[in-house]
Amino acid sequence: MTARRVFVTDDPFLPLNADKPWHERGLWPASWITLAGTQPLFVAAFRKQFTLERAATVRIHLSADQRYQLYVDGACIGQGPKRGAPNLWFYESYELALDAGTHVIVSRASGIGANTRHRRR
Secondary structure (H helix, E strand, C coil): CEEEEECCCCCCCHHHHCCCCHHHCCCCCCEEECCCCCCCEEEEEEEEEEEECCCEEEEEEEEECCEEEEEECCEEEEEECCCCECCECCCEEEEEEECCEEEEEEEEEEEECCCCCEEEC
16 A cells, blocks of 8 residues: 555546536535534544455545544554634545555544534545
8 A cells, every 4th residue: 555645736526516606616525524422622533444356546635623644554644634714624635556455544533622523535
């Protein structure tokens, strides 16, 4: 497995949004993961195990409210996001070159505040 942070210069979801009104074209189809009963200060781990039938390179986009550490198959490959503001939110993109077989992606997120939530793609 190899992993590297990549810089995205073009909207990867533009083809999905091409027929939408101009004010919806920059929206990405992302989902927030929220923890029920979260304390003001917390650390949580989100884990996804999957199996590939053949080698593949996948790109993921990741952010968190407040911070995350990203692990792939037990190796820490990144952390973030950069500091932002509610109307200026940052994310990081990673390319993962994965061999055939079973893999585990873990995001360890930490937050402060009752409305903390996490974004994944």
